Structures are given as C-alpha cells and as structure tokens.
Amino acid sequence: MTPPHNPFILADGKKPTCMEMLQLILDGEATAEQQHYFKVHMDKCMPCFKTYSLDATIKELLQDKCCKDVAPAELIEQIKLQISQNQAG
Amino acid sequence: MEEIVTRQHYSEQEKNDIFNNEFLPHINSMYNFGFRLTLDRDDTKDLVQDTYLKAYRFVESFQKGTNAKAWLFRILKNSFINDYRKKTKEPSKVDYQEVETYYNSEDVNRQITPDLRVESLKDMIGDEISNALNSLDVDFRTVIILCDLEGFKYEEMAKILDIPIGTVRSRLHRARALLKEKLSEYAKTMGYKNTEL
Numbered sequence: 001m002t003p004p005h006n007p008f009i010l011a012d013g014k015k016p017t018c019m020e021m022l023q024l025i026l027d028g029e030a031t032a033e034q035q036h037y038f039k040v041h042m043d044k045c046m047p048c049f050k051t052y053s054l055d056a057t058i059k060e061l062l063q064d065k066c067c068k069d070v071a072p073a074e075l076i077e078q079i080k081l082q083i084s085q086n087q088a089g
Numbered sequence: 090m091e092e093i094v095t096r097q098h099y100s101e102q103e104k105n106d107i108f109n110n111e112f113l114p115h116i117n118s119m120y121n122f123g124f125r126l127t128l129d130r131d132d133t134k135d136l137v138q139d140t141y142l143k144a145y146r147f148v149e150s151f152q153k154g155t156n157a158k159a160w161l162f163r164i165l166k167n168s169f170i171n172d173y174r175k176k177t178k179e180p181s182k183v184d185y186q187e188v189e190t191y192y193n194s195e196d197v198n199r200q201i202t203p204d205l206r207v208e209s210l211k212d213m214i215g216d217e218i219s220n221a222l223n224s225l226d227v228d229f230r231t232v233i234i235l236c237d238l239e240g241f242k243y244e245e246m247a248k249i250l251d252i253p254i255g256t257v258r259s260r261l262h263r264a265r266a267l268l269k270e271k272l273s274e275y276a277k278t279m280g281y282k283n284t285e286l
Contacts, residue, residue: 066219066238075134082138086146
C-alpha cells in the first residue's frame with residue numbers, strides 16, 4: 001500500500017520533521033489538507049500527540065498570563081498632548 | 090527586505106481620524122510589547138510615546154485600512170533596536186544566524202527536548218510563565234510575543250522583523266524549545282520530580 005501523500009513536503013522535496021509540521025498546525029499556518037494529514041499522523045505518533053498538547057497549553061498560558069498590561073491613562077494623554085502641540089507648532 | 094512605500098496625501102482631519110481610529114486602539118498591545126522588550130516601565134512609556142509620535146509624523150507612509158497594528162509594531166521594534174537596546178541590560182549579543190544554524194541540526198533538537206508535563210504547567214501561576222518569557226534573549230522573546238501573544242502570521246512577523254519567513258520559523262522553534270527548558274526548571278523547583286515527557 002502506498003503511503004498517503006504528505007502535503008507538508010516542500011517544493012525542494014525536503015521531508016519536514018514532526019516538530020516542523022506541528023509548529024505550522026499550532027500557529028494556524030497549515031492548509032486544510034495539511035491539517036487533515038497531521039490529524040491522521042498524530043493518531044499514530046505519540047511524541048507528536050504529547051508535544052502538541054504541551055505546546056498548545058503553553059500558548060494558551062502565554063495568552064492568558066502575559067497579555068494583561070494596560071497602557072496608563074496618563075501615557076495616552078501625554079501622547080495626545082504632544083501631537084496637538086506639534087500640530088500647533 | 091526593502092518595501093516600496095507609496096506616500097498618501099491626508100488632510101489634518103484624516104490624519105487625526107487614522108491616529109484615533111486605527112493607531113490608538115492598539116496602545117495596550119504596544120505597551121505590552123514595549124514592556125516585554127525593555128523590561129522597564131519608564132523605558133516602555135518612552136518607547137511607546139516615541140513610536141506614536143513617529144507614527145503620526147510618518148502617517149502618510151501608512152495606507153488607510155491596511156494592517157495598522159503590524160505597521161506600529163514595526164516602528165516600535167525599530168525604535169527599540171536603534172534607541173533602547175544599547176541601554177537595556179541584555180546578555181551579550183550573539184550571532185543568531187550561527188545559533189539558528191546550530192540549533193536546527195537534528196542532533197541538537199533531540200538533545201533539547203525538555204522534560205515537562207501539561208499538568209505541571211497548569212499548576213504554574215502567571216509569574217512563572219512571565220518570568221520564563223522575560224528570561225529569554227530579546228530576539229527569541231520577540232518572536233514568541235509576536236506569534237503567541239499577539240497572533241501575527243509568519244508573513245507579518247517577517248515584515249515586522251525584516252527577516253525571511255524561514256528564519257521566523259526556525260527562530261520560533263528555537264525560542265519555544267528554550268521557553269520549555271525554563272518552564273521545566275520551574276516545574277522541578279515546584280516539586281514535579283517525574284517530569285519526563
């Protein structure tokens with residue numbers, strides 16, 4: 001039985017590693033065909049399955065814990081003031 | 090990666106509209122990016138202010154309705170490199186091309202697979218994740234911020250950073266491996282003795 005076509009293979013014929021495929025999936029850069037191929041692959045590849053869960057969790061944690069900074073109101077006022085002064089000048 | 094910039098002609102009203110409606114809505118993301126680069130609140134305020142003043146001054150290089158966030162991030166990144174990086178307390182600069190080539194070899198990729206579990210990650214409070222991110226060298230930190238925190242696509246990141254897409258991908262791969270190493274260290278200090286993947 002011939003193996004299924006791997007849509008991750010680049011024009012130069014280089015076969016991607018599991019980690020290269022996983023990164024494209026995780027970052028939403030994979031095509032629908034690549035997503036389908038990877039889903040089938042992940043069912044048979046335990047390292048990919050575990051790494052995907054881990055990397056997806058880290059990505060969620062980063063979004064949840066590191067995006068909460070809010071620019072101080074005085075900074076916004078200062079920027080607006082500088083611009084209006086530059087316009088007047 | 091030179092881009093051809095077409096100058097627009099805007100009235101004062103249009104400039105103000107662009108500034109208020111397309112630039113200012115991104116100020117929290119800009120502030121977060123600035124802080125993650127400088128790791129200093131005062132420098133962050135200066136950097137964000139400089140960026141917005143430059144954005145207003147060069148608004149005619151911006152085409153209304155295009156990706157304002159990516160445009161602003163690129164200005165902030167350039168301002169950081171030119172004006173702030175020298176005074177930021179960073180580890181000595183390394184040759185990233187050399188690092189990326191070295192770490193993309195398969196032998197090294199096998200060695201750096203970290204011992205870390207999803208369960209130990211979920212027990213971490215925000216500080217560990219934030220500290221792990223902040224401890225990465227600024228070029229590795231930057232790709233994680235752009236991709237994972239801000240959700241930029243590889244093509245946008247390539248334009249913001251002035252590097253090829255292939256370099257974005259390899260740098261991101263290396264940055265994540267380093268981040269996992271840091272998180273693995275934290276997990277061990279939290280008492281997760283058996284942290285093998």
